[in-house]
Amino acid sequence: MGAVVAPSILSADFSRLGAEIKDVEAGGAAMIHVDVMDGHFVPNLTVGPAVTAAVRRVTQLPVDCHLMIAEPARYAAAFVEAGADLVSVHVEADPHLHRTLGFIRGLGAKAGVALNPSTPLLVLREVLEVADFVLLMSVNPGFGGQTLIPAVLRKAAELREWVDREGLDTRIQIDGGVDLDNIERVAASGVDMIVSGSAIFGSADPRAATERMVARLAELAEKAEHGQEI
Numbered sequence: 001m002g003a004v005v006a007p008s009i010l011s012a013d014f015s016r017l018g019a020e021i022k023d024v025e026a027g028g029a030a031m032i033h034v035d036v037m038d039g040h041f042v043p044n045l046t047v048g049p050a051v052t053a054a055v056r057r058v059t060q061l062p063v064d065c066h067l068m069i070a071e072p073a074r075y076a077a078a079f080v081e082a083g084a085d086l087v088s089v090h091v092e093a094d095p096h097l098h099r100t101l102g103f104i105r106g107l108g109a110k111a112g113v114a115l116n117p118s119t120p121l122l123v124l125r126e127v128l129e130v131a132d133f134v135l136l137m138s139v140n141p142g143f144g145g146q147t148l149i150p151a152v153l154r155k156a157a158e159l160r161e162w163v164d165r166e167g168l169d170t171r172i173q174i175d176g177g178v179d180l181d182n183i184e185r186v187a188a189s190g191v192d193m194i195v196s197g198s199a200i201f202g203s204a205d206p207r208a209a210t211e212r213m214v215a216r217l218a219e220l221a222e223k224a225e226h227g228q229e230i
Contacts, residue, residue, distance in 0.1 A: 002221025003187050004030030005213045006064055007206070008175070008197035009055065010046065011144045017051075018058040020206055027210030031062040031086070033175070033195045036079070038069035041093050042141045049075075049082040056083025066114060066175065066195075068141050069093065073100040080107040088112030088135045088173075091123050101130050112173065116141060117149050121159055131170055133193070134159060138186075139176030145198045148177030153189040160190030180212055187220045 007024040009017065009032060021032055034052055039045040055063055062085040069075060072089035073096065079087055087104050091113055094100050104111035110132040113124060117137055124134065136156055139146035156174055163170050171192040178186050179199035186194055196213065203209040 002217045002224070003191055003194050005200075005210060005217065006031045006033040006173070006193050006195045007200045007210060008033040008035055008144070008195050009201070010035040011197035011201035012206075013201070017054065020201060021055060021059050023205075023207040024200060024210045025059055025061055027207040028214035029061060029210050030193070031064045032059055033064045033066065033197075034084070035197075036065055036067050036069055037141075040070045041090065042068045044143055049078040052079055052082040052084055062086060064088075064193075064195075066135060068114075073103060076100065076104050077107060080104070080109045084109055086110040086112060086133070088114045088133070090114045090116070091127075092116055092119060097127050098130060101127060105130075105132070117152050117176075121155060121162070124159075128162070128166070128170060129168060133171040133173055135173040135175055135195075136191075137176050138174050138178070141176075145202070146177050148182055148186075152176075153185060156186075156189035156191050180209075180216065183213060183216055184220060187217055 007029050012020045037044045037046040063083050064086040065079045065084040066088050070093055072094055076087050087109050101111040112133040112135050113131045114135040138148045138152040173193035174191045175195035178194050178196045200206050200209045
């Protein structure tokens with residue numbers, strides 16, 4: 001199975017958010033990604049549990065909340081209660097990461113660890129086995145529409161080797177600057193979940209943009225299955 005697409009509503013038109021979510025759902029999206037920013041951990045302010053609950057009401061897809069906030073453990077429960085199926089917290093923002101991951105899993109959600117582009121994989125040593133997924137930021141978090149940082153693809157490939165070597169079920173997610181022009185290189189790095197915002201919701205037709213990404217990933221997965229070069 002190849003990577004799946006997780007459209008980020010950060011770039012959506014919030015005046016018609018429900019319709020846009022339905023569009024990407026019809027286009028083959030595997031989950032809906034919600035970027036939560038507090039204006040402290042990152043220089044932007046976005047949505048909270050109320051918008052997460054609104055997303056939950058309009059889709060049956062898993063809702064994936066990325067908490068780019070200070071003190072994420074303090075707010076994680078509110079997002080799970082609002083309907084989040086996956087919740088990721090930044091290693092840079094949480095000094096008690098092991099406890100927070102266990103807390104999120106105890107609430108019934110999948111728990112993820114998010115890393116900024118300059119944060120080394122070494123910080124995962126003590127928590128990788130208790131994380132359901134790792135989110136690798138491929139831009140500096142805070143704003144949509146940025147260009148993917150190529151070095152993060154090497155980080156993703158290294159993490160893929162680590163996870164496979166240890167026989168873990170930990171999934172790998174990448175977020176930032178992914179579009180149809182670079183999705184092939186992103187998929188080749190071994191990630192499982194690809195978040196894309198402006199390339200989908202910034203297009204004239206979010207459904208078609210999602211369909212193109214999903215189709216391209218399916219093509220790449222088929223080639224890999226048959227031993228062809230991606």
